Amino acid sequence: MMEYSNKSTYRIYYEDTDAAGVVYHANYFKFMERGRTDWLRSLKIEQSNLKNEHQVIFVVTASEIFYRRPAKFDDEVTVTTNLTRMRGASIHFDQEISVSKVLVCSASNIVACVDMTSYLPKRIPAKIRKIFEHG
Amino acid sequence: MMEYSNKSTYRIYYEDTDAAGVVYHANYFKFMERGRTDWLRSLKIEQSNLKNEHQVIFVVTASEIFYRRPAKFDDEVTVTTNLTRMRGASIHFDQEISVSKVLVCSASNIVACVDMTSYLPKRIPAKIRKIFEHG
Amino acid sequence: MMEYSNKSTYRIYYEDTDAAGVVYHANYFKFMERGRTDWLRSLKIEQSNLKNEHQVIFVVTASEIFYRRPAKFDDEVTVTTNLTRMRGASIHFDQEISVSKVLVCSASNIVACVDMTSYLPKRIPAKIRKIFEHG
Amino acid sequence: MMEYSNKSTYRIYYEDTDAAGVVYHANYFKFMERGRTDWLRSLKIEQSNLKNEHQVIFVVTASEIFYRRPAKFDDEVTVTTNLTRMRGASIHFDQEISVSKVLVCSASNIVACVDMTSYLPKRIPAKIRKIFEHG
Numbered sequence: 371m372m373e374y375s376n377k378s379t380y381r382i383y384y385e386d387t388d389a390a391g392v393v394y395h396a397n398y399f400k401f402m403e404r405g406r407t408d409w410l411r412s413l414k415i416e417q418s419n420l421k422n423e424h425q426v427i428f429v430v431t432a433s434e435i436f437y438r439r440p441a442k443f444d445d446e447v448t449v450t451t452n453l454t455r456m457r458g459a460s461i462h463f464d465q466e467i468s469v470s471k472v473l474v475c476s477a478s479n480i481v482a483c484v485d486m487t488s489y490l491p492k493r494i495p496a497k498i499r500k501i502f503e504h505g
Numbered sequence: 506m507m508e509y510s511n512k513s514t515y516r517i518y519y520e521d522t523d524a525a526g527v528v529y530h531a532n533y534f535k536f537m538e539r540g541r542t543d544w545l546r547s548l549k550i551e552q553s554n555l556k557n558e559h560q561v562i563f564v565v566t567a568s569e570i571f572y573r574r575p576a577k578f579d580d581e582v583t584v585t586t587n588l589t590r591m592r593g594a595s596i597h598f599d600q601e602i603s604v605s606k607v608l609v610c611s612a613s614n615i616v617a618c619v620d621m622t623s624y625l626p627k628r629i630p631a632k633i634r635k636i637f638e639h640g
Numbered sequence: 641m642m643e644y645s646n647k648s649t650y651r652i653y654y655e656d657t658d659a660a661g662v663v664y665h666a667n668y669f670k671f672m673e674r675g676r677t678d679w680l681r682s683l684k685i686e687q688s689n690l691k692n693e694h695q696v697i698f699v700v701t702a703s704e705i706f707y708r709r710p711a712k713f714d715d716e717v718t719v720t721t722n723l724t725r726m727r728g729a730s731i732h733f734d735q736e737i738s739v740s741k742v743l744v745c746s747a748s749n750i751v752a753c754v755d756m757t758s759y760l761p762k763r764i765p766a767k768i769r770k771i772f773e774h775g
Numbered sequence: 776m777m778e779y780s781n782k783s784t785y786r787i788y789y790e791d792t793d794a795a796g797v798v799y800h801a802n803y804f805k806f807m808e809r810g811r812t813d814w815l816r817s818l819k820i821e822q823s824n825l826k827n828e829h830q831v832i833f834v835v836t837a838s839e840i841f842y843r844r845p846a847k848f849d850d851e852v853t854v855t856t857n858l859t860r861m862r863g864a865s866i867h868f869d870q871e872i873s874v875s876k877v878l879v880c881s882a883s884n885i886v887a888c889v890d891m892t893s894y895l896p897k898r899i900p901a902k903i904r905k906i907f908e909h910g
Contacts, residue, residue, distance in 0.1 A: 381809075381813075383808065383809050383812055384660070384664060384808060385658065385664060385805045385809075387658050388655065388658065388659070389654060389657035389658070389659070389661045389713050390562060390654070391659045391661075392659070394655060395534065395538075395565045396534035399530065399531035400531050400788070400790045403530075403788065403789060404786075404788050404790075407788055407789070408786075416849070417849065418848075418849065429572070430530045430572060431571070432571045432572065433568070433569070434567075434568070434569045434570075435567065435568050435569075436566070437565060437566050437567065439624070440564075442659075443659050443822070443823075444821070444823065489574070489575065516678075518670070518673065518674050518677055519673060519677070519793045519795070519799060520793065520801065522794035523789045523794070524789060524793070524794070524796045524797070524847075524848050525789070527794070529789060531790065535653070535655045538654060538655065539651075539653050542653055542654070543651075552713070552714065553713075553714065578687070578688075578794050579686070579688065660834070665834070665835045666801045666802070666804035666805050666808070667801070669801035673800075673801070697795060700800045700842060701842050702839075702841050702842065703838070703839070703840050704837075704838070705838050706836070706837050707834070707837065710894065759845065
């Protein structure tokens with residue numbers, strides 16, 4: 371089983387909160403996507419390059435999330451991104467968001483590699499696959 | 506098994522889309538929350554009343570979602586909200602989003618009744634429970 | 641001086657609010673864009689057609705806004721959109737947002753017609769201009 | 776004339792863009808608010824403290840913005856925040872957003888000090904005013 375991990379931190383601003391005084395639930399998915407984007411960036415994979423050279427983009431196809439306790443304005447959240455499985459045209463991530471080591475939410479996100487115009491599944495390009503496998 | 510259903514429609518605006526040209530994945534959770542809010546409104550349950558009279562709010566505690574095909578700018582999405590189970594302090598919803606009867610995504614969302622200040626689980630007020638049971 | 645007017649109403653959901661308990665200030669610009677989009681739709685102008693037939697899109701180039709009093713969760717906001725001036729490659733809108741006839745904010749928004757790839761200003765297509773002039 | 780300046784940088788993620796392929800116009804206001812929040816933080820002013828000790832919050836009351844050229848996915852934007860004037864109950868900011876020193880937009884934002892419950896204007900607390908004046 372492969373595993374490749376990344377940690378990034380982001381600040382919570384007013385824009386992320388709602389009238390309940392805490393982070394709006396859907397926004398945790400934004401933070402997880404920032405985490406995956408910064409993980410790609412840490413591997414020197416540019417998404418513009420995925421488009422121009424390989425005509426593919428990555429899109430989320432399924433997610434499961436458990437909300438534990440809310441993050442609040444001014445908190446600094448840490449997003450952990452673990453690649454736990456790679457298939458022909460998809461990648462499985464386990465992701466967690468925490469504040470000062472206290473778990474905020476944990477999720478699994480499946481991301482598919484699709485053709486950038488037809489949106490049909492497409493094999494992850496070999497070059498990219500190699501980077502994912504060896505970090 | 507109880508089941509209470511509601512359908513609402515919403516327009517997709519530029520704000521909902523991203524640079525991939527389609528609705529940003531996290532935003533489908535916004536539409537599902539609009540669906541649950543409008544379902545409560547259709548039952549004449551006011552969330553301000555839940556706070557003032559019962560000191561509770563409803564918060565999402567877990568979700569599972571499968572994305573089928575993207576919605577686009579100018580689309581009109583239909584959100585179907587089905588209450589499929591009610592427990593002491595939580596409610597289970599099955600929700601679907603579609604465009605012209607074509608499925609965009611399907612999800613299960615668990616919503617808990619919590620004390621509005623402590624955020625601890627609290628039994629759904631009897632009055633509210635009755636409305637949920639009889640529509 | 642030409643003037644063409646449109647009114648649309650939108651509901652405030654949790655997603656629109658922030659931890660101060662009211663609508664997040666930047667989100668009023670979303671509601672004004674919904675207003676302009678629905679104004680175009682009321683004139684039977686499709687933005688996909690603007691792209692495909694005329695290779696143009698409309699983009700905001702300048703705004704001025706005065707916030708009077710906040711809108712809150714569950715409010716129904718009315719967005720008034722008035723076209724107050726049309727130039728060769730731009731349109732001026734006066735827009736207001738109100739709740740139960742009480743003014744929430746008033747703004748001027750200048751929208752330019754630009755080439756969809758170069759983003760350079762482009763004369764508003766004659767066909768579209770005619771519709772703007774005669775409603 | 777007083778002037779106190781701050782620069783912060785933020786990454787553009789998918790969530791910030793729209794189907795036109797660039798940053799959604801209203802989102803620049805989010806980045807400017809992040810800039811003002813980080814400016815307050817750099818002065819060691821905590822907004823929770825403003826609430827608890829002084830019962831005030833700062834809210835935007837007027838803005839003027841000129842959009843010059845769009846920022847795109849993956850860009851790193853620099854937000855410059857200049858306090859240009861302080862009145863009894865309000866502060867004027869000049870703010871600019873740029874990418875690699877190329878101007879994206881420039882704006883003036885007026886922020887008022889208001890009572891956190893009544894939302895009525897309230898004199899900026901002397902202690903806070905002193906920090907603003909001396910940086």
